[in-house]
Structure formats: structure tokens, C-alpha cells
Amino acid sequence: MAAFAANRVGESIALYDKMIEANPASKPYLWQRGLSLYYADRFADGAEQFAADVAVNPNDTEEQIWHLLCLARQQGGSLEAARKSALKVGTDRRPVMRAVQQLFLSGGEAEERELAAIARDGDVGSRFYAALYLSLYHESLGDQAAAEARMREAVDTDYARGGGRSDPMVELARVAMQRRGWQ
Template sequence: MALTQIVNPIIYPSPTIPRRFAAISPLKTLNPQFSRHSPHTHAISRRIFLPSVSSIWDAITGGGDSNPREAIAAIRNGMQLFRQGDVSGSVTEFDKAIVLDSRQKAYLWQRGLSLYYMDRFEEGAEQFRLDVAQNPNDTEESIWCFLCEARLQGVDVARKQFLEVGRDSRPVMREAYNLFKNGGDPEKLVNDFSSGQASEVFYASLYAGLYYEAEGKSEKAKFHITAACGCPYGQRSDDYMASLAKVHCLCRNWSSGLV
């Protein structure tokens, strides 16, 4: 394994847990804000450059210009600020993390999400493309790259350059990926998972709303994203994307989506 490679995760089989997180027991003392789940799960993003790997690299290269632990603290702060609705502040922290440890940039999907909500779509698309290059099986980053590029170039052009990734383990995200990649009816996505797991109801509504936003249909986008916020998973989950749905409503002045 190359020293710069991220440790492969243990993927939870439950569809209620987003696939981007792995249980890593040696790092239980890390701040639980890295997780998109309950603070009691001790999970962190598998695409943050882990301190143990960084330390090995620093020992070989000298590592004088890298501060991986401080960088991870900045990422943690950025994620917390985003959850609180301070999107600009979150970008400041994510950019600080890159200055502290430039290796983090290729894995900062959180930064890409924040850039989208600051209307910095070109930078957001670049961030997601870097991310997918490192992790070619990431469905959500492929979709978010499309969302950024659709705002810049239109849906048709964005779809022609859609990033193809591997098969997602979550049925709802496989269908969402196909919807964005090929076009289709977002109402079908919602209906197909209306009786599914709580997380599936949430993700179907969220991505249906995002699809409508890409098409410029703001009222339908509002309907589905506020529904995502109001569903049980959107209200109770510590998933980072549940926070994102609320931030989306805040940025669009949809106060009814904040519960």
C-alpha cells in the first residue's frame, strides 16, 4: 500500500448509515464531530488523511511543512461551523486545513459542499473532481460535481461530462445516480423509496429536490428538500447530509425547512 493511500474502511451493511464512514477503533479519542452519525459511534470520514499515515509520511520526508493534526482540527471546526449554518466560516477552516497539510485537499468533500452554497461553483466542481479521482466509487461526489457544473454550464452540458463511478451499495443512491446521470423523473425516485428505510426516504427527497434545483424548478426543489428536513431521519440523524438539508433551507430562506 502506498504511504499516501487512505486506509480502506469497514463498510457498515445497514442502509441507514452513509457509506462514507468507517469504524476505526484506534482513533476513538478523536472528536466525534468528524462523524455524520451519533457521537457514540466513534466513526470518522474515511477520506480525511489520517494522522497515523501522515506521521509515517512525515518521518520519511521530513514533513516540516505539514501539520496533519492541526489540519484535522481545522476540518473538524469547519464541519461544525457548516452544521451551524456558517458556510463562509466553514470554507475558511477547510482552506486553513489545506494550508496546514496540502494532502488534505483531494479528500475535502466537505469543502465542495460549502463552496456550492457560496455559489463558488467552479471551485466546487474542481473539489469534487479531485475527490472522485481519489475515490472513484463515490456516487454523491459525482452528483455534486454535476450540480456545480449544471449551475455554470447548464444541465445538458453537465450531463455530457458526468463523472462515472462504481456501484453504490445503497439502492437509493444507485437510483439517484442514474437519475442525475441519465435524466428522468425525480418523483419516481421519491415514490420508489416512500416506504423504505428512514434514511432512504430522506435521501430520495433530498436528491429529488437537488435535481429540481439543477433544472431551475425552485418550488419543487423547496417541496422535496423541506420534506427531507421534516422526515424522521432529517430531524433526528447526526448525518452530515441531514445538516446539509437544513443549511440548504437556510441559504434559500426556506424557514419552514428548519425544524
């Protein structure tokens, strides 16, 4: 993950692959590898990684969403087409992630407004996660301007600048900014 956080995505994949080579049973638990695969534009491999994770952790909402993102990118940017292959997961304990899940699975305006309200008014961590996933949602729809604005919002939250700095998803947001040229 340190290589990924330094925007050395190819190196991070090679390191994860070495871990899998040394211990094949570890593959389903390396969800961070899926993030690296996504930002390396290896969407089929990323979808496979996230599906393997959900197979051993059937309550993993974030991996369900990343799986959808990978499928959407594979299918020409169609989140609607990807939804037909959505992995089934349990209910996330975090309200923000339940709202994210509803948005990605339905794509409704009401769900987007609900998540935008969390990004504006939620607790410190929820504001970050809501903005992050709104960015990814807009990116999946091809709306780069909205995706950039929401990612900037995510990295500017108190969570990203403070106590959440070591959260892998904060590192992901920073890498996304770099890889998309939004720095």
C-alpha cells in the first residue's frame, strides 16, 4: 500500500502479485490490490479481485462498489449495465456506506441528494467517504468536472487532512487526484 500511496501503482501490483505467489490463499484478502488494478486500468483483473474478496467477506459493501466500478469501466462506462452483475453483500453498519450502496445500485436522484447531504452535514469521516464515492460515481457516469470537484472536496475534508491521513481510502483519493491530473 505504501507503493500505491506514492502513486507507484504498477510497483504496488507487482508487490501484491509476489505476495500471492508466495501464499496463493492470501489473494481474496488483498482488496488493496484491487484498488491498484483499478488505477492501472486493469478493470477485469480488478473486478476479479473484488469478487474474490466478497466471496470470503460477504458483508463488504466497499468491495461490492469497487466491483461495480470495474465492471462499468469494462463495459464502456455503463454503471447501469454493471448493476446487472452486482455482487450480493450484507448490510453495512455505517450509514454513509449504506447511502453509497443505494446510490451505486439504483442511481436515483434522491439517493444522490442523500449522499450529497452527508458530504455536507455528516460527521467528519462520513463527509470524506460521501464526497469520495460521489466523485467515483460521477466518474463512472463520465462527468469528469463533477468527479474532480467531489474528489477535491474529499481530500480537503478535516478527515483527510487530520486523523484519517493514514486511512487507505484517503491515500486512494490523493492518488486519484494525481492520476487524473487534478493536482
